[in-house]
Amino acid sequence: MQRSYVTLRRTEIIFALLLISPIALAQPRFPVRQEISDLSAHTTEAPAIHSMVTQGIMRTVNAAKFEPDAPTTRGELATSVQHMFKLGPPAKPVTFTDIPPTSSFYSSVEAVAPFLGRQMLCFGCALISNFLPSEPTSRIEATVLLTNILVSRQKVSLISPAEVDSVLGPLTDVNQLRGPVRAYIATAIRNDIVTLAAPNLLDPYARISRAQTASMLDLVQRKFMIPPVSAPVSPASPP
Amino acid sequence: MSIRALGRLISQILFATLLGNVFCNVPSAYAQQILNVINHGGPTLQNPIRVFYIYWLPPGVVLDTSVADGVGNFTTLLKRFIDDLSGSNYANILTQYPGSCGPSQCVMSNGAGAFTFAGSWTDSQNYPSGRGTRANPLQDSDVQNEIVRAIEQNFWTADVNSIFFVFTGVFTSTGAPVEECQGGECTFTLFCAYHDHFSSGGSSIRYSYVSDASFNTGDCTSGIGGPGANGQVASDREVAVVSHELFEAVTDPEGNGWFDDVGFEIGDLCAQMGSFVTMNGSPYNIQQQWNNASANCDTLFGPSVKLTIATGSDDLRGDSTAAASLKDVFGHTLSTFSLKGQDDSGWDANTSHIVVGALGAQVSTALASVEVTFNSHFFDDWNIDAALIEVFDTMGNKLCSQTLNGSPLARLTSSSSTTTFDAPNCQPQHPQESVLCYVFNDGYTDMSDTTDAIFINSSHQACMPGGPTGTGICRKWAGRCITSPSGKTVTMNVFDDGGANSTGSVDAVFINGHNQACIPGGGASGTCRRWFGQGQTADGHDVMCIVFDDAYTNQSLLSGAVYVNGNQKSCIPDGTPQGTCAKWWGRCVVQ
Secondary structure (H helix, E strand, O other): OHHHHHHHHHHHHHHHHHHHHHHHHHOOOOOOOOOOOOOOOOOOOHHHHHHHHHHOOOOOOOOOOOOOOOEOEHHHHHHHHHHHHOOOOOOOOOOOOOOOOOOOOHHHHHHHHHHOOHHHHOOOEEEOOOOOOOOEOEHHHHHHHHHHHHHHOOOOOOOOHHHHHHHHOOOOOHHHOOOOHHHHHHHHHHOOOOOOOEOOEOOOOOEOEHHHHHHHHHHHHHHOOOOOOOOOOOOOOOO | OOHHHHHHHHHHHHHHHHHHHHOOOOOHHHHHHOOOOEEOOOOOOOOOEEEEEEEEOOOOEEOOOOOOOOOOOHHHHHHHHHHHHOOOOOHHHHHHOOEEEOOEEEOOOOOOOOEEEEEEEEEOOOOHHHOOOOOOOEEHHHHHHHHHHHHHHHOOOOOOOEEEEEEOOEEOOOOOEOOEEEOOEEOOOOEEEEEEEEEEOOEEEEEEEEOOOOOOOOOOOOOOOOOOOOOOHHHHHHHHHHHHHHHHHHHOOOOOOEEOOOOOOOOHHHOOOEEEEEEOOEEEEEEOEEEOOOOEEEOOOOOEEEEEEEEOOOOEOOOOEEEEEEEOOOOOEEEEEEEEOOOOOOEOOOOEEEEEEEOOOOOOOOOOEEEEEEEOOOOOOEEEEEEEEEEEOOOOOEEEEEEEEEEEEEEEOOOOOEEEEEOHHHOOOOOOOEEEEEEEEHHHEOOOOOEOEEEEOOOOOEEEOOOOOOOOEEEOEEEEEEEEOOOOEEEEEEEOHHHOOOOOOEOEEEEOOOOOEEEOOOOOOOEEEOEEEEEEEOOOOEEEEEEEEHHHEOOOOOEOEEEEOOOOOEEEOOOOOOOEEEOEEEEEEEO
């Protein structure tokens, strides 16, 4: 009985291999890791950068350079986040004066708009109507955007007011956080969506470099099991 | 987990289960409701609200480069806006947002003197360290220092109901706006303006920085195009931004007042939604503001009812809820609004709380009573020791008030959860009579019973509730209306827009195939006009009606004119081209 079972298993395996191999051959090849020449000073972030570029979530600025120290712009972040989370258009269109439907950023900005938390970022402000896609983005902007999406997808839950106080209490720059954004930042810290800039220092309005963005997105993708995405046709083309 | 928390969890599960079973599709109105701003327990400004303007304009900086002197009507218009704001329909929106006043609550009263223009000052002092450019922007601390300097220079006094606005302008040499940053955000990255507070000399200073709306490169125009309501679009746009900040500073001066879960205050929810209003006879471009009562952006609020309720020795606990229904003399519900939601803090014993809601009808329909319904959670009981009921018009004028006291005035429990507070002071001097009508065919045949509700069906017949198939009892004509209970006859009229081509009083109207209202005469097709209405009793009193949907929902204000639109809905004028429309017309009353 045991022998026939083994025989059967072998047969099944061979049959299965025969069945699968044409399918496997028909699959596209896993994208070739692109050589990037300017990461020598960024060995820590290099795997994340390669992962993001390979998936087309972030792009090299030309065939071989990533410019890891350049600031991430709002437009780039919107494009990357839309691609990584496969965000569709919002139920209710969001209008920015400087992002008309003809803009290359239109679909990305529309998709991330419900998660930007602009009012939280500037509590008490009357906001401008422009998105300003070329403006450098900050650690707090990226953090709120990612946390908002993860909350909406029930990957994380906002922590309680008491926990918020506990998480933010030790920060020396906590007074830069006012109103509802406190809960989102504390949740992000608790869930490692953002790491502190230094012990007890959030530095929320510091610009975030392209290497830092890659690390942040890579960490979120792995930790929260966001499925990998396929690369676009031309990963080297500028956004 | 505490018993209260456990109870709440169970009720949430039960509620969610019920909701899932019964209401699979949550209507959009519900989604809109949860957008409403929430009271976080902090203070709000009380009148008189004192407004100060500081124009910080060093040499080479002006308010508007499009006018020769760099100012034009900029400063006079901004002052006039404050002068005209008191007692306006627009300012009345603020009266629904009470705040903490020590252990109790208080709320701004609209009306003359609600806002006072307390002073202005133009400072030509240079910006510190050459700041003001994008490369070297002004900082929030500079603005705060400027306010302290202005107070000292002008011997102004700041109290908790004062707000100081700081305006900068445009560099004449470059045409670039003066740039400013607060925290990590700036005029060139995220904001047009902001409001905040700081401490100085032991006082809390409430203030706002406002960039030059027309020149901010991030777009702060509020959709207001030239030439603007007062002929200088830069100053008209600035009024719109000031209105945004002023209304938010009143309702959330310290960041712990009225805002929603993600930080939207009443101006933010309607950001850059410019609108036109007339206040004290003068035109203004302003920004719409969030109106919790309508769950929408608005430029007016009211008539309203302000309820001040004093809890007695037994509190209203956090998990229990309470609501108020406003009733007219016939017992009809005019409106219903929440007194305390489940997420609101409890009402402690011996504290007073203010809730302001829409009356839900025009002022001539007087308030007869307020029914308070209590939803007790886990055997909570609630004593009410006093209730003050006040009715205000849309400009904040108090029309009536009723004070009720007792010890307790009412005790609400899980088994006795409703109490009614009569408001005889707010009832009409002369009892209001209702009006009932009939539907019938030619020659007053096939007369129906009387009814207070009529709809027009797709065959243009007048139908009242009933009938074997639920499609109503339908006849060609509606009319022969009488007052109830006195039985006086009521006649009506048909007429065109603006009351033109009025035909004279009759007791019967039918709707023709073109949705016109027709009276007998003028041949077989009758004499037809767009509107019917202008009802009158035999002794000369006006009769007005409302429109509403099934089950008397969505009741409109009273109107003396009704027309039938292309969808066979009955419509009353409301200032829009289409009017306020609903399936039924009726519930007519004698004025």
